[in-house]
Amino acid sequence: MLYVVGLGPGEKEKMSLEAIEVLKRADVIVGYSTYVRLIKEFVKDQQIVSTGMKQEIDRCEKAIDLALSGQDVAVISSGDSGVYGMAGLVLELLSKRKEQLEVKVIPGITASIAGAALLGAPLMNDFCHISLSDLMTPWEVIEKRLHAAASADFVICLYNPRSKGRPKHLARALEIIQQYKSKETIIGLAKDVGRQEEQAILTTIEQLDETQVDMTTVVLIGNKETFVAGSNMITPRGYPL
Amino acid sequence: MLYVVGLGPGEKEKMSLEAIEVLKRADVIVGYSTYVRLIKEFVKDQQIVSTGMKQEIDRCEKAIDLALSGQDVAVISSGDSGVYGMAGLVLELLSKRKEQLEVKVIPGITASIAGAALLGAPLMNDFCHISLSDLMTPWEVIEKRLHAAASADFVICLYNPRSKGRPKHLARALEIIQQYKSKETIIGLAKDVGRQEEQAILTTIEQLDETQVDMTTVVLIGNKETFVAGSNMITPRGYPL
Numbered sequence: 039m040l041y042v043v044g045l046g047p048g049e050k051e052k053m054s055l056e057a058i059e060v061l062k063r064a065d066v067i068v069g070y071s072t073y074v075r076l077i078k079e080f081v082k083d084q085q086i087v088s089t090g091m092k093q094e095i096d097r098c099e100k101a102i103d104l105a106l107s108g109q110d111v112a113v114i115s116s117g118d119s120g121v122y123g124m125a126g127l128v129l130e131l132l133s134k135r136k137e138q139l140e141v142k143v144i145p146g147i148t149a150s151i152a153g154a155a156l157l158g159a160p161l162m163n164d165f166c167h168i169s170l171s172d173l174m175t176p177w178e179v180i181e182k183r184l185h186a187a188a189s190a191d192f193v194i195c196l197y198n199p200r201s202k203g204r205p206k207h208l209a210r211a212l213e214i215i216q217q218y219k220s221k222e223t224i225i226g227l228a229k230d231v232g233r234q235e236e237q238a239i240l241t242t243i244e245q246l247d248e249t250q251v252d253m254t255t256v257v258l259i260g261n262k263e264t265f266v267a268g269s270n271m272i273t274p275r276g277y278p279l
Numbered sequence: 280m281l282y283v284v285g286l287g288p289g290e291k292e293k294m295s296l297e298a299i300e301v302l303k304r305a306d307v308i309v310g311y312s313t314y315v316r317l318i319k320e321f322v323k324d325q326q327i328v329s330t331g332m333k334q335e336i337d338r339c340e341k342a343i344d345l346a347l348s349g350q351d352v353a354v355i356s357s358g359d360s361g362v363y364g365m366a367g368l369v370l371e372l373l374s375k376r377k378e379q380l381e382v383k384v385i386p387g388i389t390a391s392i393a394g395a396a397l398l399g400a401p402l403m404n405d406f407c408h409i410s411l412s413d414l415m416t417p418w419e420v421i422e423k424r425l426h427a428a429a430s431a432d433f434v435i436c437l438y439n440p441r442s443k444g445r446p447k448h449l450a451r452a453l454e455i456i457q458q459y460k461s462k463e464t465i466i467g468l469a470k471d472v473g474r475q476e477e478q479a480i481l482t483t484i485e486q487l488d489e490t491q492v493d494m495t496t497v498v499l500i501g502n503k504e505t506f507v508a509g510s511n512m513i514t515p516r517g518y519p520l
Contacts, residue, residue, distance in 0.1 A: 046295070050296060051295065051296045051297040051300070052295050052296075052297055052386065053295060053296060054287070054292065054293050054294060054295055054388065055291060055292045055293075055294060055296065055299070056292040056293055058296070059292070094518065095518055095520070118388075118392050118395075118396075118402075119396075119400075120392065120395045120396055120400045120401075120402050120403065121392065121395075121402050121403070122403060122404075122516065123403070125396070125399075125400040125403070126399075126400035126403030126513055126514060126515065126516050127403075127516060127518055128400075129399055129400050129508065129511050129513045130508075130513055130515055130516075130518070130520060131520065132508070133508035133509070133511075133513065134520055141511075143395075143396035143397075143399070143400065144396065145293065145388050145392045145393050145395070145396040146388070146392075147295065147359075147386050147387070147388060147392075148392060151359050151361065151362070151386045151387075151388075151389060151392075152386050154359075154361045154362075154384075154386070155285075155359075155360075155361055155366070155384035155385065155386040156384075158366075158367075158370055158384070159360075159361045159366040159367035159369075159370050159384065160361075161359075161361050161362050161408075162361065162362070162363060162364070162366070162367030162368075163363075163410075163416065164407065164408055164409045164410060164416075164421075164424050165407070165408050166405065166406070166407040166408075166428070166433065167402075167405055167406050167407075168405045169404075169405060173517075174516055174517025174518060175404065175405070175517055179431075179432075180405075182431045183405050183431040183432075183433060185431070186427040186428065186430055186431035186433070187407070187427065187428075187431070187433075189427055190420075190423045190424040190426070190427035190428070191420075191424075192407065192424060192427070192428075267370065267371075267373070267374035268374070270370050270374075270382075272367055272370045272371055272374065273367060274367065274371055275363065275367050275368060275371075275415055276414075276415025276416055277335065277336055277368055277371070277415060279336070279371060279372065279375055
């Protein structure tokens with residue numbers, strides 16, 4: 039059996055009971071070394087196969103091979119394994135290899151949801167997820183989605199907003215978004231959610247300090263009704279109050 | 280202290296450790312009666328304040344009053360409390376009442392994420408959430424969002440897709456979506472996720488039997504690359520395989 043397990047944002051308390059149970063019972067755990075460290079506390083006897091960044095295909099192939107040999111294998115992913123995570127890759131590889139293997143996806147709390155809880159309640163009305171990484175999606179497609187999402191006033195969650203290799207993507211995304219949303223639109227930054235150094239920052243499109251954004255940040259851009267009250271970012275659901 | 284707790288889709292196994300701990304420790308639990316039943320197993324001594332459907336404002340006001348009186352109160356919401364849930368309403372009411380009260384939002388697994396895990400991995404690329412309920416969002420705004428999301432080929436998660444009071448909304452939404460997405464586009468229906476009767480149905484825009492969709496269903500509409508392999512709905516992330 040092959041499990042693909044979403045760890046949530048990083049602390050054990052935000053994992054589901056099911057995810058913890060699967061990891062405890064698995065024979066082998068396969069994951070990116072940073073995430074393996076997060077679960078070391080409660081996996082003790084399992085074989086660990088950890089690989090470095092950008093070795094996702096290799097990691098999933100290994101996990102499939104081990105599961106096909108009869109072991110119970112858990113591939114771990116941060117957040118939810120089905121949101122830009124490992125679940126799709128495992129299922130795609132299996133389909134390509136034409137192998138029969140039972141796969142169970144164990145959902146987790148993805149970064150936008152964990153970040154939103156830290157920021158208040160910014161996702162109370164319709165919202166989108168857009169990854170600004172163009173490693174696997176052409177930048178033109180990403181731009182088209184930014185235009186569409188901003189023009190219909192979705193709340194927008196940006197994943198992979200800015201990295202050393204892509205220092206300009208966030209600025210370009212905000213240029214597009216500003217064609218439709220005002221510069222006073224509220225932005226929430228949720229950084230390192232579920233870790234000791236977690237941080238919530240409230241700002242606006244105009245006042246955003248881009249250097250505060252890195253790959254551990256999820257950027258939540260409000261709709262035209264989103265407001266700040268105290269330390270909370272709130273998008274109204276629409277109740278008459 | 281006031282907690283707003285996301286229960287996840289319905290079974291204890293998909294709740295976070297943090298959510299369970301908060302519910303066990305709370306003095307009072309406030310929620311819609313159906314959700315209170317879901318947690319009866321592990322809350323035994325707490326005062327329960329349960330109210331019927333469509334009494335959200337009343338329920339949140341009561342929770343705020345109880346918390347202001349010094350009790351630890353947990354308002355429960357299905358899925359994630361920040362996604363069309365109770366978190367925003369609690370924070371909005373507090374802001375309106377100008378009361379000072381510490382509020383902590385405890386995230387949970389929302390229906391789209393739980394449904395996606397049941398269906399395979401449909402959310403591996405950019406996606407939107409749109410609620411088809413026009414109780415609190417004008418239908419024109421919903422239509423605009425459907426046009427935008429479909430035109431940029433987002434995967435689309437429809438919440439509140441169809442009810443007795445809104446039997447035609449799903450059909451109208453699919454008419455709009457079909458202006459941009461082909462009629463062979465894969466649709467996944469995740470019904471009653473996390474409950475004994477949970478069910479995954481794979482179909483296409485063309486072949487969808489609308490009568491299978493009700494308020495316990497989340498409807499996931501793929502992008503142009505989404506495919507079915509075995510019993511799984513898969514949206515490729517874009518890895519070169």
